[in-house]
Amino acid sequence: MKQINPMNRIIIISILFLGVFKPAINAQTSEIKYKDVFKVVSLGNEAKSYEILLQYQKQDPFHANTYYHLGKITKKWAKNYDPLTDYENLAYFTYHAKLYCNLALKYLNEKNAKKDRYYYPDLKPLEGVKRVTHQQIYQELIESKQEVEDFEKTINNIRVNYYGAVRNYNKSLTGFKAIADKNSKLKDIYLTADEKLISEIKNIAISYDSTLYFFDIYKKAIADYPIMKYNQTYTLIPIETYRLEGLTKSNFLNNKISLWNYRQWSDTVLAVINNDIKELRIDIELEGKKIDSLTNILNLDLYTGNYDYYNLDEKLAYRIGRFDFQPLILDLFNYKASKLNLVIDSKKPINNPANINDSTMVFRNKLAFYKTLIEKKQQSDANLITLKNNITPFNILKYEDYLSTNINGKRGLSDCVDHEPENIKKILDASMQNLKKIIATEELSDILNRKKIAQKDGDIPLSILFSELSGEGYDSYYTSSKILDNNGDKYITGYYVQSDKNTQAFVAKCDSLLNLAWIQKIDYSPNKKNLINNFGTFINLTEKGCITTIHTRDTTGGKLLIQNWLVRLDADGKTVSKDSIGPNLVPRIMVFDDINQKVISVYKGAELNKFTSNMDTLIVEYADSSGQSIWQTPLVINGDIVNVLRSNDKVILAANYTELFYNGELKKPQNSKAGAMLAIFNNEGSIINIKTYSESYPFYMTHAVKLDSETINLVGVKTDSKDLFDVINNSKIQVYYNLIDTKGEINYKY
Template sequence: MKNSIQYIITLLLLLCNVFVFAQNKEKEEEDIATTLERKKYEDIDYKKYYPELKPQYDTEISDAQLQELKKIIKYQPLEVNPLFQVSEYYYQRINSFDVLRQYQAIQSTCDSATRYIELFEKNLTEKEIKKKWKRYYLEFLQFPANQGKGLEKVTQIEIQSELARRKEVLAKQKSEVDSIYINFKECINEYLIANEQFREVCGKYPTIKDFYILAEYDNVFEEIQPIKDHYLKALEAFQRYKQALEIHPIEGYTTEIIEVGIDNYRIHGLTTTSFLNEDIRMWNYAKWFDDVSQFYQAEILPMRSLVTAYDHYLNDVINQKEKSNVPSEDRFYLDVRKIGKIKKYDPNAFPVNIYEYKEQKINLLNQITYSEVLNSGRKGDLKYIRSQADIWTECRKAIHRLRKIPTDQNSMGYKKHATFFAQEYQDDLSNYVNNEKSSIKLTQQKSEDLLKTIIENYFSSTLSDSAQFVAYQKDSISLESIQETNDFIVRRMKTIHTRPNKDDHTLVIGTIKDKKSLAVFVADIDTLNEVNWLSKYEFDKKEYQDAPNIDIPNINVKGGVVHLMLSAEGIKVGDNEISLDNKVVIFDAKTGNQLNEIPVSSQRYPRVFEYLQETKSYLIAYKGKTKNSIQEYDTLNIQNIKIDGEQLWSSNYLMKGMITEILPLQNQFLLVANINKLSDINETNVLLANNMEFGKFNTAILKIDSFGQAKDGTVLKSEQPYESIFALSDYDNTLNLIGVKGDYSRDKNYTNKDLMLVSMRINNLKVEEKNIQ
């Protein structure tokens, strides 16, 4: 270990000796070079060198001569004149530089000239002048300070006069060049600051719309005021620069500023410019500031006022609707022009989401008012039922609209209208949305409960004891059997349908079976429950081997006429099989007189019966050989028959399921059925439910043209089976389906079943709202 340390020490000493030797060698070499240089310049005879240096008084000293002079000064310090000649070299060049590009060189040159003049003054003596004025200083008589004086001899006075003049020229040169350069530089710096700040604005706001719409939240105009200020300072500095050029003209400096407009945000105004070209193109940030400020005042502030004012207007409409008991016939829509003005600057404006909800709420309130007008106790009326379905639909739409209202206060969209939300909603949109949602859901639930009650009370097989029938326009409502007894005979009368008649009378339609007659009756009951008239249509018992089963599948009361679809099911005399005999019988609703009887050529049971008043014809759908033949996948026949019995068209389909309704619409019909399968007669076009087991239905909608041809169709598929009981429309392109969830059951007991609701567009068969998956 000891030997290792000693070895390291020896090595370090050796390295130090090598370094010292190299240093001494380098110094020795430098000393040799200096010696040679000194010998050269000590041997120069300056009085012989001077004529070469200055053959004329205004001869320009070269760069090489400058270096020679500085060496002479160094090695011949007693020679005074070289000091002046060096100052002359620098003085001759003070106007040789570009003021803007070589400002530092000018300053340095003036300083060097001044320094050597002062050195010359310090070393100049009377003895030097007297001894050498003819040889070295005669040129002073040609300099501006002494020109025109007619002097023949140079004294210290002439030399000092010229030197003083030169120092004054140098000081003025520095001052004037400073003014030119500093003002020009200030112009550049101020402009570049404005440019940089403008670029920051463009980086922060991707579009001019974002700039305008966030101006309020970000206090943008306070932030960008310095852009204008710096730009104006740049122009002021340039004017001072031009004024300095007038005092100290420089050849070739005719630069002017060309102000360029910023017409396209984030395209113009971003680039810098070249300040050393003949003309300087500068983006006019001051005018841009004035333009955007003026535009903001003229367009954005009125838009913000519109946002608040339109919200107040919608609130007023809502308040009016809540207090009104007269519904509007037309649907309420937002003013697209006002919305357009808002979205012009904020395409995704959060306030518009609130407006859209309030638009929906107004229509919901109007629908509630309309339903209350219809609700005169007739809860079975189709229009009232549909009004409740529409309330449910409007509630669902309102909830969807509420969900689209963003409530995040940190989001950019919220910040764009932060003042509006703070003033109108106390910066708590979440609370507003939650309160509105709770209210809407309560209304929706009431509508669902009422529809469920209507289905349970009026359309189940077992009627509620509290049910009071109020007729509606299309579907039938079965009531309990009643018996009428008088002094002469006991008649078995079964009431199947009732309908409202004029003057608050009620039509009662049913069947009569006794020993003497087999008939269908129609009776008009007045407000005192007295029979106003009673008419009967008798079936001929003799045509049948045994009394047939009489049914009234459907009725229509329109235009003061009662249209009855009658069906007799039994074995006729001479036959071995049960047959169906269908016919339409027409009565006058005012007098009860029978007007017509139309045989119908079909051996299938009529499931749908609709009187088309405009064409004076019937639309009838048949399926199944008997009333109870419902499970088979067999023919669905649809006929359009004139009131005189002439058939207009007949179409056949194949179906496994139950037909609900055929709605007559403009230039087409809409078939609604609960199906497992529905196809054309050739099975080339097929609609299928999710399940093929009978009773596990999905609803199919089929569009049929005015000639009976299917044109379009769809199935509202769901893994959960459901049954449409109502299919309602009012020529408004909306179809309401009302029913129950679960398998179909013959007993039609809907008490324990959940309500099914669907609202859809007819033109494109697109579902708008639904409560099934």
């Protein structure tokens, strides 16, 4: 039910009273006699008394006793109102109580005091005096007036301090809510705290302190002058969960009040800002300078292996993470560190153009280095994308000082993410030019190698003929294949062209100083009348020596007769075994698996030139160590073999091709004259898949190298010319580079 305001209640009662009482009086006389008024007052009904006194006051505005009783009633009524919730009525009756006291004093005199002495029933004659005197009435009015004024002063003091507490607490609450509305996480406050925000946090604490100051004065005031049933006490509640606590109002009218401890919250936040965050910003500045300084040093033309990869300070990253869930500054530092590590790799001696001809490092290890370099570049690209995606005005604001000082703020950061992709690409491009030279040099090193093994009927060259099994002179040795063992000794196979006889194959061994240990010439001619040509083609190491493929061909009968042999020799050059192997085609590659005692060979065509432009049958064979075929799988291809690889339970053939006939379909490169291909075989010799690779530009694959159990590196040059001499110093020719998995899927393409 709706409550009726006390003042309204008085007015309602007055109206009802006038509706009953006034007609009754008017029915008797046109004027009210004061003795009748006093009878009503004597009955003690304050509402009726108040109304009839007001009516009489209009009839006789100079009657002091009327004002005396009006003052008593209004003073009592004023004290009955709640000074905190109904101050309007309290102030109204307090004002009128003072007014009536003053009017009573104004119109009080000896005459009316004597005349109306019976109308002051609450005053008793002084001792020794028969009647209430004028002076006694006057003194009563003075004291009553003072009481009202003291009451008014006390109430105002109570209200000033009470509402001072309420007002300041609400200022703290409003300030706290405003900060919470702008900052969804407490961590955001720490990192975005500028002078304005710090001032706002301080003002929350100041207002909170004022709350307690005013409230304590208020408590003392109501202790001295109790009002109603108020006896408030407060409990301070810590703000422990940001945005869940500290947002609700407190009712100061309750005797038990819960106050959010904004001072404690402000002090805690400011302590973090002034200590942790200040120190953190100093360390961020130092970390950034370390990265930039080292990058500047390495950007000089200096190749060195003295620098380890740069790792961000983990403790610093953790400290930043305490205050920022997705810190833009860490994204920036992660990018800078990844770029620095790319630069560190690019400046290693292996990438020095001056070291391209270094033969002390295995070619596979060189390729592995460039794979690592590419991974560093990819990491830089990924980190740059992460940085770009995290750039927002709010995230920039958190690190505005550092960004403004070091990279020209928001504009510099935008320039960074726009231009850095090209900068890191340039680092990789320069390195890949070096790789191109390494690839060409690796191929040419066997051709350009002028070292020879001296022996009595002719020196054995270490240079390898690039394209075919045929010599240009007579009584000369030609090397087809060589391999280095763990002791630094070389095993070599090739052929010896005689001026008046057939060609003989040979296998030889020398030490690291090229001193010949032994040589064994091989001639599988049936007899001296039926001479055939013999070629040592490929050589591999075994546990106790070497194994080689000998290719023989007989043209004496007008018909080409081809046969291949698998020959095993011990470390002293003695033949351990000789077995027929493979189809009647030219062996293009042979790989020996010493652990499993298996031979993987690839045969193609009848011509000795490996760059034949004919569509020839190609056969991949998997055989045991005695040459017994386990499986043979044919393909028809126009191209040259690059390598054959073993990957777990698969055999992978890599080749260049211009035409490929498979599964009843003729395949050609889509956009270029020549393409690359992989044929993947299972353990039974079935082709699992054939993957072809073509580009919009001409290219030639020179190597297919297994870098690890999951990665194969296809490398070469982006030109259709096989003249690698031109490739080395032609900066317009780029490297062809693919990283693929063992299923033939491209993981990376340069």
